[in-house]
Amino acid sequence: MTSSSAEYTRAELWSARPAGERMIIGNWKAGCRTASESVDLSRSVTAALSPVPAGVRVVVCPAFTALGAVRTLLGDGILLGAQDLFWEDQGAYTGAITGPMLTDLGCVCALVGHSERRRLFGETDDVVARKLRACWRHGLMPVLCVGESLAQREAGATASVLQAQVRSGLSGCAPGPLAIAYEPIWAIGTGRAATPRDCADGLAVIRACVAEIWPSLSPVPCLYGGSVTTENCAGFWGAGTADGALVGGVSLKAGEFATICRIAADGGRADS
Numbered sequence: 001m002t003s004s005s006a007e008y009t010r011a012e013l014w015s016a017r018p019a020g021e022r023m024i025i026g027n028w029k030a031g032c033r034t035a036s037e038s039v040d041l042s043r044s045v046t047a048a049l050s051p052v053p054a055g056v057r058v059v060v061c062p063a064f065t066a067l068g069a070v071r072t073l074l075g076d077g078i079l080l081g082a083q084d085l086f087w088e089d090q091g092a093y094t095g096a097i098t099g100p101m102l103t104d105l106g107c108v109c110a111l112v113g114h115s116e117r118r119r120l121f122g123e124t125d126d127v128v129a130r131k132l133r134a135c136w137r138h139g140l141m142p143v144l145c146v147g148e149s150l151a152q153r154e155a156g157a158t159a160s161v162l163q164a165q166v167r168s169g170l171s172g173c174a175p176g177p178l179a180i181a182y183e184p185i186w187a188i189g190t191g192r193a194a195t196p197r198d199c200a201d202g203l204a205v206i207r208a209c210v211a212e213i214w215p216s217l218s219p220v221p222c223l224y225g226g227s228v229t230t231e232n233c234a235g236f237w238g239a240g241t242a243d244g245a246l247v248g249g250v251s252l253k254a255g256e257f258a259t260i261c262r263i264a265a266d267g268g269r270a271d272s
């Protein structure tokens with residue numbers, strides 16, 4: 001992917017999204033230990049997805065340190081995203097990775113509020129809201145991650161948790177490009193995915209909440225994340241459910257990630 005195509009696709013990623021197109025985002029986390037491992041993975045993903053099938057938008061989110069190297073190697077139609085960003089643009093913020101740094105490296109989107117950031121790095125809803133605004137200032141599409149813990153689910157609080165997370169992120173600002181990933185915390189990295197029914201219920205709450213806050217906005221892409229595999233992914237794309245997936249662990253396996261992308265492109269059929 002060249003920087004000029006990144007400029008083009010940043011706008012295209014959200015505003016010109018064809019109806020029915022699915023979005024598959026690979027979150028590589030710290031799964032590659034070095035930039036050269038990320039380079040190898042990006043070569044494998046590119047080879048496995050050559051060409052990227054029509055009907056699916058594919059994004060990979062390597063570690064910050066690998067963005068520069070990976071950017072030049074991704075095949076046409078595979079976009080670059082960031083796993084996080086800092087909320088200010090410039091200044092005395094030691095260690096921060098800012099929106100301008102990410103767009104300069106060709107990123108089209110950034111994950112915001114991933115549960116691992118909330119849990120391990122103490123990110124609050126206020127921090128998440130600032131990061132969303134930083135994305136919008138710099139033309140990055142935020143992928144707002146929301147989801148309930150097991151204790152919250154068992155207490156019957158799933159809907160109220162999702163509503164609170166969506167409202168605190170979006171209230172008080174003008175509509176902007178956005179995708180939302182419903183990621184039940186108990187399903188992330190556990191091998192215990194939500195059922196398609198759990199997914200549909202969570203997404204219905206999220207969609208209703210966005211429509212209430214931003215009634216003028218056309219539907220935002222809503223993804224499911226949490227132990228997505230080649231076997232279970234099609235279940236999340238039935239009528240009225242997810243517009244795609246945020247894939248963690250399996251995105252480190254190029255062949256399986258490519259299979260998920262092909263299943264998504266093929267309308268959810270698992271036999272593609």
Ligand code: PEP
Nearest residue numbers: 188189225226227248249
């Ligand atoms: C994630 O971390 O966003 C995620 C969905 O991880 P996994 O697919 O490994 O559950």
